[in-house]
Amino acid sequence: MMSMLDHLLIVPILLPLISGAVMLLLAERQRVLKGAIGIATTLALLIVAIILMRQADMAPPGSGVATYQLGNWPAPFGIVLVLDRLSALMLVLTSVLGIASLLYALARWHRAGPRFHTIFQLQLMGLNGAFLTGDLFNLFVFFEVLLAASYGLVLHGDGIVRVRAGLSYIAINLTGSFLFLIGASLAYGVTGTLNMADLAARVSALSPGDAALFAAAAAILGTAFLMKAGTWPLNFWLPTTYAAASAPAAAMFAIMSKLGIYVILRLWTLVFGPGAGPLAEFGSEWLLAGGMLTIVFGTIGVLASQTLSRLAGCSVLISSGTLIAALGTGGGEVIGATLLYLVSSTLGIAALFLLVELVERIRDPGADVLAVTMEAYGEGDDEDLADEIGIAIPATIATLGGSFIACTLLLAGLPPFSGFVAKFAMMAAMLKTDGTVVQASTWILIGLLTVSGLATLIAMTRSGITSFWARMDDSVPRVRIIEMAPVLALLLLTLGLTVAGGPAMRYMEATTQSLQTPQGYITGVLSASTAEAAEEGVRP
Secondary structure, eight states: OOOTTGGGGGHHHHHHHHHHHHHHHSOTTOHHHHHHHHHHHHHHHHHHHHHHHHHHHHSOTTSOOEEEEGGGOOTTTSOEEEEOHHHHHHHHHHHHHHHHHHHHHTTTGGGSSTTHHHHHHHHHHHHHHHHHBOBHHHHHHHHHHHHHHHHHHHTOSOOHHHHHHHHHHHHHHHHHHHHHHHHHHHHHHHHSOOBHHHHHHHGGGOOHHHHHHHHHHHHHHHHHHHHHHTOTTSOTTHHHHHHHSOHHHHHHHHHHHHHHHHHHHHHHHHTSSGGGGGGTTTTHHHHHHHHHHHHHHHHHHHHHOOSHHHHHHHHHHHHHHHHHHHHHHOOHHHHHHHHHHHHHHHHHHHHHHHHHHHHHTTSOTTHHHHHHHHHHHTTTHHHHHHHHTTOOOOHHHHHHHHHHHHHHHHHHTOTTSHHHHHHHHHHHHHHOOTTSOOOHHHHHHHHHHHHHHHHHHHHHHHHHIIIIISOSSOOOOOOOHHHHHHHHHHHHHHHHHHHTHHHHHHHHHHHHHHHHOTHHHHHHHHHHHHHHHHHHTOOO
């Protein structure tokens, strides 16, 4: 008999679904009640995610996984949810961003359009389901759920810029869904299954002809996932869409771009691991090349950005490119550091998206033009400087400025924040070759990581100067505690990852060890299905 703890595995999917349905029945004017339900639901999701993470971390690396079979139908025919260290990590990260974004939205954004709270909960449901599912078909279903919710979030509010960006976003994601469906159909036609564990068990036994077809299916699926992750040249839509979205929506989108990377990491280590025969490490060169080109594109975009929101969108590209290129190197220790960078960069970018709107309240619409003109002609420097000496900085400006500096250090990969620890660990792992010559591609990637960090530092410093030092008036923006608290909390979490760098890296290394021994995942899913089916008298 299953215990209550065993049923926790489905709670991250059921809880936001039920909460969203309940709020859909409430009148739109009952926003306070909806907000309370939303916060309670998201806090409960965080608690459940932490419990599941502790449960996953108690198992020895590579020993197996926890499964939940809906309707007690065994895999590969039934729907199965799978919990391991990687999926538990993504659940916690999703819940943290959910709480921060929802708290921020309660200040005013949840009143900007109808059904915000229901759409937000469906977004959480789709993300959690995608991280927990064990087969490609239900991954497609959860993809569609979260994409449908994201369409509502990206269009939430008003303005022609948001509508234009939203329509482009919808078109590109419909194309990605179409590719996903084609790739999954082709994979099923070749192997006869869509269960990830079953795919991994069958891929090594494919005939040469079927292996070629399966490689084509994997390439189509990979294109869909890389499109979602924002990989060049399929990332032209991302900076514009993220910059146009509302602050809480953009903060949640920070993890949506990581969903494509999660799926690539999951399938690449599980299906195309060392036991995949001729298909082992399929596509690693393309991941490395695509990731490096994405870093280049994002770096140019960061330097060319004229607005903070656009800069934040291009920072997403640098983060995605770094993760994809690091995965393409194929090193085990690199993957562990990459996971730490994934968490750190996601938290930092989400904090920046929330902070951007607050910082832009400082700036007068003509401040940029006037600041450039005054700097070019040297007007007012001495008198203004004399007037400013001895004037105290308001607490709001000081808090916003300090948070902006923290975001700059975090995204540029400088101490004391976890971005520095993650980047340093990645570079150290890339250079650890056990006496063999370091490949030229590795040196190029390390150079790109360094240059992208420098470019981010330059761009953020330039934006900070125009936002905080070149103000045309002495007005102080109105910032509520409920808006500032999520930003500070996310930044403190990244600082905590530095302080607790040892335990964090231990968890990431254990996750990597489990990913590199996929037999534990395969056996855990398929043998558990057989055992439970026999216990209930169901023939697998």
